[in-house]
Amino acid sequence: MIADPRLRWALLLGGLLYLVLGILSLEVNWSRAAEGWERGLRFFGGFLQLDVGRRWGAIQQGLLESLTMTVTATATGILLSLPVGLGAARNLSPAPLYLLCRALIAVSRSLQEIIVAILFVAMVGFGPLAGFLTLSFATIGFLAKLLAEDIEDINEAQAEAVRATGASWWQVLNYGIQPQVMPRLIGLSLYRLDINFRESAVIGIVGAGGVGATLNTALDRYEYGTAAVILLLIIAIVLVTEYSSSWVRRWVR
């Protein structure tokens, strides 16, 4: 792949040097890490004796928040990303609108969910509403970008044919463009539903509601049995959403 042997060796050497430097800068607290074995075993013990009873109310509340947050934020995100996606499609919108929508998408995509969540928590206070706003915002960047790219890739002939019948802008959109992008839009929305649930389990760490906060509390109290229950529930829900969404996607296509 790299033709010049000197460059190859230099790269290899540089890589090794970096590895040494990087590992040296880890500053591992070995005594604490050694203690970790025992803690780790206790954590795995938590999987063997799941503690459902003690914190079931909190777990339920957390999961309910995560799930409702996911559903509402995905729906709102889709609705909001439709106009943004249309605006960000080069073949549909005028240049100023195009740039504005692209800028919005770029901002939403480059900020991580957890950072956005910190800001929203500071604005609307702790709770699932901040999480809802975060996930909606993140959904816009994801869906609008892919929708815009999809619209730019459509078969122009079909839109042209509809336009030739004297259709208005809305009618062109409805009959010329929408049928072409709909299957992929549905697929992407379901995929985003998946992602939103995964994220909703995390943003609770900074106070934006959801099961992440419950998990954080459980771990802070070293209640490994409860933490294990929450983890298993998260994995189970992720698996269910992933498989059902991939099933629906195959069915739509």
Next chain:
Amino acid sequence: MKFESTEYALWRRRTPAAELLRWLAWLLAVLLFVLCWEAMTANQIWAFVWDAPRQAGDLFSRMVPPRWSYLDQLWRPLWDTINIATLGTGLGLIIAAPVGFLAARNTSPNALLIRPLALLMIVTSRSVNSLIWALLLVTILGPGLLAGVIAIALRSIGFIGKLLYEAIEEIDLKPVEAVRATGASPLQVLDYGIVPQILPAFAGIALFRWDINIRESTVLGLVGAGGIGLQLKASVDTLAWPRVTLIFLLILATVLISEWISAAVRQRLI
């Protein structure tokens, strides 16, 4: 069919039954949304929300200008962050490569026991966010960079393993057959028949994941796993918003640069 009536049938895209079904589906969707919204906002204190625009303005006025002098204290955490991402990706690659081979249908030694186990590993790793892995590891190993590195590695295994085993399942079987026909041992078949075919894909996946890992490692410090996220948490907790702005800007710059590096290297490799 009668055509003598003066009213002609209007063209319809769907049959009336299909139309009705669609309306019902929409109704159910709206109902679900409303129910979820009600459940979500049951404990919401709306006074905070109506106050949000003022709070946002207030927050913004506190956030600018960023405290540039704080930058001097951020280089070391940034170096740690990059180390977490890079070492974590490396560790993830080392673990994920064998897992990928064990999970691929055409290279797995045992389809009944080992393949499902490898798939289970991939699925578990993928369903848990790296922040949650970090949360666990911090309680087990204590706060520090090591927890971050392992968290990134654990999250990467599933991603790399999945893409890798899909790449392995798509290889061309003819070279494999040819190597086997020379009387090569299974390991030699792997080495000369399969590995050269997937190496470009492997490099691409590794770079892609490294890029994502840089992004994720910037916030791992929020749960104590080292890096620039630690500074972020300290600044947010003490409401030092000018510092927070600076950290955000630095994270943004790091993410953009890593994206650029990964794209540039990938282009030269593939």
